[in-house]
Amino acid sequence: MRTTIMVMRSKLFVPASRPELFGKALACAADALSFDLEDAVAQSRKAEARANLTAFLRDLPPTGKTIVVRVNAFGTAEFEADLVALAGLPVDVINLPMAQDEDTVLQAIAAIERGEVCNPAVRPLKILLNIETFRALRKAARLASVHPRVTGLQIGYADLLEPCGIARSDSAALAHIRLAVRLAAAEAGIAAYDGAFAAVTDVEGYRAECKAAKRHGFAGKSCIHPSQITIANEIFMPDANEIAWARKVVSAAANAEASGIGAYLLDGQMIDKPFLERARAVVALAGRFQTEA
Structure with a gap:
């Protein structure tokens, strides 16, 4: 892959x-x-x-x-x-x-x-x-x-x-x-x-x-x-809401991983690996074009 x-x-x-x-x-x-x-x-x-x-x-x-x-x-x-x-x-x-x-x-x-x-x-x-x-x-x-x-x-x-x-x-x-x-x-x-x-x-x-x-x-x-x-x-750029949510997911994931947690709730939504991978891709794309949320 x-x-x-x-x-x-x-x-x-x-x-x-x-x-x-x-x-x-x-x-x-x-x-x-x-x-x-x-x-x-x-x-x-x-x-x-x-x-x-x-x-x-x-x-x-x-x-x-x-x-x-x-x-x-x-x-x-x-x-x-x-x-x-x-x-x-x-x-x-x-x-x-x-x-x-x-x-x-x-x-x-x-x-x-x-x-x-x-x-x-x-x-x-x-x-x-x-x-x-x-x-x-x-x-x-x-x-x-x-x-x-x-x-x-x-x-x-x-x-x-x-x-x-x-x-x-x-x-x-x-x-x-x-x-x-x-x-x-x-x-x-x-x-x-x-x-x-x-x-x-x-x-x-x-x-x-x-x-x-x-x-x-x-x-x-x-x-x-x-x-x-x-x-x-x-x-084809993520909008401000998508970027803000993605950054929130990435930040929460860092805390969860430090605690040994693989899946966790964030604002009432279950987050695990597929959601985190997508969030990281959104943050990377936003960063490439210096988009500010």
Whole structure:
């Protein structure tokens, strides 16, 4: 079980074919930037997009943001070209689309590792797997646990819903998918991140999905427009009441442990290990962003 959780309350998609957006993306408040070489780039512009991205990343100083690159699917010539182009560049996470089964993911990771062997100065890349096929959803728990480099699962709603004719607005369907992905991620000790919301002008719709994803234990949500970033950052942070309660739980736990007590009452609620672990995670997240209760 892994416990490395990437803090990505908001992750802004940036098409690699749009270099005029790169500087603006760096200046935004998103925790992570996901430069896209896959669906957002027309097939005829794949090579151009790779050249844009490598030129930008080559001289990129430390930014404080998590740098994600969504590569093309494993098994395509574009995937191999993406890895060659990205070798040695300051990338933190490879977002692997169309993760169908364990063997496919392991082969993709092996290809990534071969590139790192050729470039020993490169830091080990983390893998964010997209759960966006029927098979991947069914096998999500196995995919989440297939390799230590897999440190997050991310939902791809369009690829899951559109082929079935399931309405994007069907809250029951979304809840089913989120719970399946979140529980799979939890079994592996990694985070789950909610997928994109395409209706950019529907601010309240995006906010509602963020709130639902947070209730289901998700760590963040994709943003396809800068206007969504502030909402995601706000909602995927614990609020003042959550932080105050978490600090109270952690403080009470220290006293209980000193007395050899494993479970105890706090304001009428029974507290034991699962509640304490969650409280510690809330306090850690709040401390990272210097949030004051």
